[in-house]
Amino acid sequence: MKTGFWKKQWVRILAFFLILLLLLAGMSSVTMRAAADQSSRPYLKRDAVEMEVRKEAADSLDVLVLGDSEAYRSFSPLQLWNERGITSFTIGLSGAKMTELLHLLDVAAETQKPRVVLLETDALYRIQGSAAGMQEIFLERWSSWFPVFQYHNLWKQVFDGAQPVTAGQWKGFHMAAGVKAADAGSYMAESREKRPVSSANRLLLGKIKDKCATMGADLVLYSAPSTVNYDSSRHNAIAELAQQMGIAYLDLNQEAEAIGINWQTDTSDAGDHLNVSGAQRVTQRLGGFLQQYSIADKRKNAAYASWNSLGAQYRDKADRVIQKIRNKADAGSSPDKTDGSVSKPDKADRSGEKSSENIRERGRR
Amino acid sequence: MTQTENKVIELLKAQDDTVDYASEQHLIDDRILDSFGVISLVADLEDAFGVQVDTAQMIPENFNSAAAIARMVEDLEG
Amino acid sequence: MGYNEILYLAVFLPLAAVLYRLLPEAAGKYFLLAVSWFYFYLNSGKLLLILIAATVFVYIMAGLIQKAAPKSAGRKAAMGITVGALFGMLIGLKYTGFFIRTASQVSLSLFGSDLPLAAPKILVPVGISYYTLEAAGYILEVYWGRTAAEKSFCRVGLFLGFFPQTLEGPIARWQDTAMQFPGSRHLKDTKERSAAMSPETVIMACLRILWGMCKKLIVADRLNTVVHELYTNYASYDGVMIAVAAVTYALQLYMEFSGMMDVVIGSARLFGIRLPENFRQPFFAQTASEFWRRWHITLGVWLKTYVFYPVTTSRTVMKWNRFARKKWGRYAAKVGTSFLALAPVWLFNGLWHGPQWNYIFYGIYYLVILMIEVILEPVKKAFYTRTGIRSKGAVPSALRLVRTWLIIFTGEMFFRADGLRAGLAMFRRMFQNFGLQRLWDGTLLDLGLSRADWAAVTAGTAAVLAADLLREKGFSFSAWYQKRRLPVRWCVCYTLIFVLIIFGAYGSGYQPVDLIYKGF
Numbered sequence: 001m002k003t004g005f006w007k008k009q010w011v012r013i014l015a016f017f018l019i020l021l022l023l024l025a026g027m028s029s030v031t032m033r034a035a036a037d038q039s040s041r042p043y044l045k046r047d048a049v050e051m052e053v054r055k056e057a058a059d060s061l062d063v064l065v066l067g068d069s070e071a072y073r074s075f076s077p078l079q080l081w082n083e084r085g086i087t088s089f090t091i092g093l094s095g096a097k098m099t100e101l102l103h104l105l106d107v108a109a110e111t112q113k114p115r116v117v118l119l120e121t122d123a124l125y126r127i128q129g130s131a132a133g134m135q136e137i138f139l140e141r142w143s144s145w146f147p148v149f150q151y152h153n154l155w156k157q158v159f160d161g162a163q164p165v166t167a168g169q170w171k172g173f174h175m176a177a178g179v180k181a182a183d184a185g186s187y188m189a190e191s192r193e194k195r196p197v198s199s200a201n202r203l204l205l206g207k208i209k210d211k212c213a214t215m216g217a218d219l220v221l222y223s224a225p226s227t228v229n230y231d232s233s234r235h236n237a238i239a240e241l242a243q244q245m246g247i248a249y250l251d252l253n254q255e256a257e258a259i260g261i262n263w264q265t266d267t268s269d270a271g272d273h274l275n276v277s278g279a280q281r282v283t284q285r286l287g288g289f290l291q292q293y294s295i296a297d298k299r300k301n302a303a304y305a306s307w308n309s310l311g312a313q314y315r316d317k318a319d320r321v322i323q324k325i326r327n328k329a330d331a332g333s334s335p336d337k338t339d340g341s342v343s344k345p346d347k348a349d350r351s352g353e354k355s356s357e358n359i360r361e362r363g364r365r
Numbered sequence: 366m367t368q369t370e371n372k373v374i375e376l377l378k379a380q381d382d383t384v385d386y387a388s389e390q391h392l393i394d395d396r397i398l399d400s401f402g403v404i405s406l407v408a409d410l411e412d413a414f415g416v417q418v419d420t421a422q423m424i425p426e427n428f429n430s431a432a433a434i435a436r437m438v439e440d441l442e443g
Numbered sequence: 444m445g446y447n448e449i450l451y452l453a454v455f456l457p458l459a460a461v462l463y464r465l466l467p468e469a470a471g472k473y474f475l476l477a478v479s480w481f482y483f484y485l486n487s488g489k490l491l492l493i494l495i496a497a498t499v500f501v502y503i504m505a506g507l508i509q510k511a512a513p514k515s516a517g518r519k520a521a522m523g524i525t526v527g528a529l530f531g532m533l534i535g536l537k538y539t540g541f542f543i544r545t546a547s548q549v550s551l552s553l554f555g556s557d558l559p560l561a562a563p564k565i566l567v568p569v570g571i572s573y574y575t576l577e578a579a580g581y582i583l584e585v586y587w588g589r590t591a592a593e594k595s596f597c598r599v600g601l602f603l604g605f606f607p608q609t610l611e612g613p614i615a616r617w618q619d620t621a622m623q624f625p626g627s628r629h630l631k632d633t634k635e636r637s638a639a640m641s642p643e644t645v646i647m648a649c650l651r652i653l654w655g656m657c658k659k660l661i662v663a664d665r666l667n668t669v670v671h672e673l674y675t676n677y678a679s680y681d682g683v684m685i686a687v688a689a690v691t692y693a694l695q696l697y698m699e700f701s702g703m704m705d706v707v708i709g710s711a712r713l714f715g716i717r718l719p720e721n722f723r724q725p726f727f728a729q730t731a732s733e734f735w736r737r738w739h740i741t742l743g744v745w746l747k748t749y750v751f752y753p754v755t756t757s758r759t760v761m762k763w764n765r766f767a768r769k770k771w772g773r774y775a776a777k778v779g780t781s782f783l784a785l786a787p788v789w790l791f792n793g794l795w796h797g798p799q800w801n802y803i804f805y806g807i808y809y810l811v812i813l814m815i816e817v818i819l820e821p822v823k824k825a826f827y828t829r830t831g832i833r834s835k836g837a838v839p840s841a842l843r844l845v846r847t848w849l850i851i852f853t854g855e856m857f858f859r860a861d862g863l864r865a866g867l868a869m870f871r872r873m874f875q876n877f878g879l880q881r882l883w884d885g886t887l888l889d890l891g892l893s894r895a896d897w898a899a900v901t902a903g904t905a906a907v908l909a910a911d912l913l914r915e916k917g918f919s920f921s922a923w924y925q926k927r928r929l930p931v932r933w934c935v936c937y938t939l940i941f942v943l944i945i946f947g948a949y950g951s952g953y954q955p956v957d958l959i960y961k962g963f
Binding site: 412 | 764776
């Protein structure tokens with residue numbers, strides 16, 4: 001099989017790949033520059049949230065919330081601001097993988113020095129198997145070397161045009177107004193089963209923890225209430241993992257009743273995600289938890305005036321929507337017949353991510 | 366051209382007389398004979414020569430030309 | 444680790460190919476078999492033992508069959524036992540799970556409790572549907588005396604387990620691939636062998652892999668979003684949207700399956716192996732039967748070789764044929780015999796895809812259409828001679844093309860539907876409230892694909908159909924490519940690479956889609 005012919009080929013092969021690397025680097029710098037101008041495109045969802053975080057004033061955030069759609073549908077930074085004067089940002093990405101969360105944390109760390117990082121745990125169960133995990137880690141590295149892989153979808157703006165930002169409007173929170181009741185049953189019925197987190201995701205959780213330590217932040221895990229994504233076997237596994245790694249863990253599924261989650265009204269898609277009414281209760285609970293860090297109230301601080309005005313806007317809108325959702329339930333109409341009269345969520349919030357979210361979420365069930 | 370071959374060509378012409386079977390070398394490959402054509406030809410061959418064609422003979426090489434078919438028949442006649 | 448995964452394309456495949464070239468020739472076969480089995484292990488874990496057991500079994504039984512006298516009862520029995528055991532294994536592993544699950548569901552709905560024998564966690568090794576057919580074919584070839592039982596165990600192992608074929612075929616017959624694998628009787632012609640491993644071959648193989656990945660990532664994986672939505676929530680769609688479902692799935696399946704075949708065939712070429720083609724421009728077929736000679740070709744060829752011919756030449760059918768000819772004439776005999784031979788072929792085809800009613804329906808659907816083709820044959824001939832219309836003319840050809848497409852799209856819709864009931868419901872809904880304007884009033888943008896995605900799908904499809912058209916006209920890309928000068932050749936490569944990187948549906952917002960035919 002060894003032929004002299006191949007020996008003559010090696011220079012050529014080397015040249016071919018050298019030129020390929022140069023082209024990749026060139027394309028990457030072009031796309032990177034284009035991406036910086038185009039942060040507001042929704043199909044750059046991950047990149048949009050990344051760019052939004054970069055836009056926040058340096059050293060201005062006390063709390064970061066990381067996670068997938070469970071995070072950005074359950075935690076509202078502006079509510080926390082209105083209640084306690086704590087600044088926060090929800091860095092959420094639908095179907096986020098742990099590698100992506102680590103990357104987003106790295107990005108945030110460039111400009112922010114938060115006290116607390118709250119990590120929603122749903123992403124711990126994405127990407128199973130060690131080979132798949134290794135591949136994810138490798139790909140993440142690869143696309144940070146050559147951003148053309150990360151930003152390759154930029155061409156789509158030629159056809160899709162500019163669309164409004166959704167990621168940064170409410171500091172990363174997605175306000176969903178729809179109601180579709182969940183059959184919660186006894187989804188958290190106790191059991192001894194454990195559904196272990198894959199080794200790759202454990203490794204990545206460790207890296208996130210280390211990163212938080214170097215930033216001087218406390219890492220806290222929380223599970224947002226979701227009848228679709230959680231049960232006791234996940235709770236047991238995450239609780240054990242958190243204990244082993246010395247990380248605090250709040251499972252709001254166990255507390256769902258205590259914090260007042262009403263599965264008839266508080267979810268927009270039959271228990272998968274919370275709507276703004278559910279998020280209000282979760283944010284209140286997490287705010288209570290954050291009290292122990294005695295973070296200074298900045299509402300009177302002139303440097304944060306923009307937070308006050310945005311907070312007021314948020315209050316107006318959220319209060320109205322929440323009231324509608326809850327009144328409707330009180331009026332006794334059947335809430336699971338969906339939301340004819342309840343105001344619809346932002347259009348971009350529904351259509352843009354509908355498909356990818358559906359498919360991703362499906363894989364988890 | 367052998368006698369068997371002539372007889373084979375006669376049988377083939379009964380199916381479709383627009384083909385020059387004496388020279389055609391790709392009856393199967395060019396789909397002049399499709400699989401249904403092959404099976405009815407087999408029935409004809411069995412009747413005409415009193416041979417028994419088995420599944421083992423059902424390969425394209427045996428049916429691609431009149432000569433090949435004749436050779437197969439002669440082999441079967443032993 | 445599917446063939447579309449970066450781990451396979453960037454690590455496993457190149458590493459295996461380079462090592463294979465560096466190793467001395469004598470070690471090649473052991474290496475290739477080890478790599479193939481390792482790949483199987485990566486995909487199916489311990490179930491590799493089932494493949495190894497099947498290989499040993501087939502190797503030994505082929506020898507026994509060969510030793511038995513031709514046409515003896517012993518030979519027939521050995522063949523029967525072997526083929527029976529192979530299919531028994533396939534049915535046991537692939538179909539029992541289904542039966543138990545169904546029984547369990549019935550029990551759950553009747554008595555409110557699961558069956559005691561529940562947890563039907565029968566793991567099915569990947570590719571069992573494919574290697575079982577190959578093994579059975581080999582045994583039959585030996586039984587008929589068309590090939591000698593192979594002495595080299597490695598070669599039998601590679602014939603059944605060569606890693607590019609593991610997940611999705613192509614289903615090779617012994618005569619298609621076996622002698623290309625390194626074994627005891629090596630390719631004598633070293634010239635031919637070194638041509639099979641020349642740099643040109645390697646480059647063409649890599650380009651073919653790239654081309655296949657473009658089909659999958661740019662078109663198929665994008666369409667998956669639409670297909671998933673339309674078939675899952677079919678009850679909220681009707682009229683033209685169901686037609687969209689039928690067309691998009693047929694397109695997705697073609698782009699995905701033929702694209703992965705490009706990757707598979709290209710992969711095999713890196714080891715000097717030429718696998719049989721599985722697709723030949725299927726959308727240019729003029730009739731349903733021609734479609735099946737162009738679509739999943741190796742399954743069709745296998746069925747023809749090992750089901751159709753054995754049935755038609757069986758004594759019973761022969762006798763019936765002769766009897767029918769005497770009694771009702773040639774035409775009736777042909778129709779009858781066709782039915783006797785086609786019915787098992789198409790039932791097998793349907794069932795092979797899995798134990799589901801919609802697959803069985805899919806088989807019967809094509810059986811009926813092909814029977815109609817046979818029955819109408821004289822009518823068709825009479826029509827063309829009476830009217831004087833040339834059957835090869837542009838208008839009749841175009842009409843036949845459209846008719847064949849309708850047959851294909853409808854068939855694939857039943858194939859993909861979530862069960863036969865859903866398929867029939869979809870078919871009914873297609874004729875309600877057709878609403879053609881939904882094709883351009885923006886409804887299509889609510890299915891999860893943006894304008895840009897649809898543009899990529901359209902451009903990608905047009906490119907593939909153009910390439911298919913060129914190939915149909917006899918254009919050879921590889922000959923064209925070899926004649927270009929180096930800068931042009933490299934530009935072609937770079938263009939293909941960057942088209943894939945930029946327009947591929949991957950990364951944030953897209954979900955990688957598993958291989959469709961791996962599931963069968």
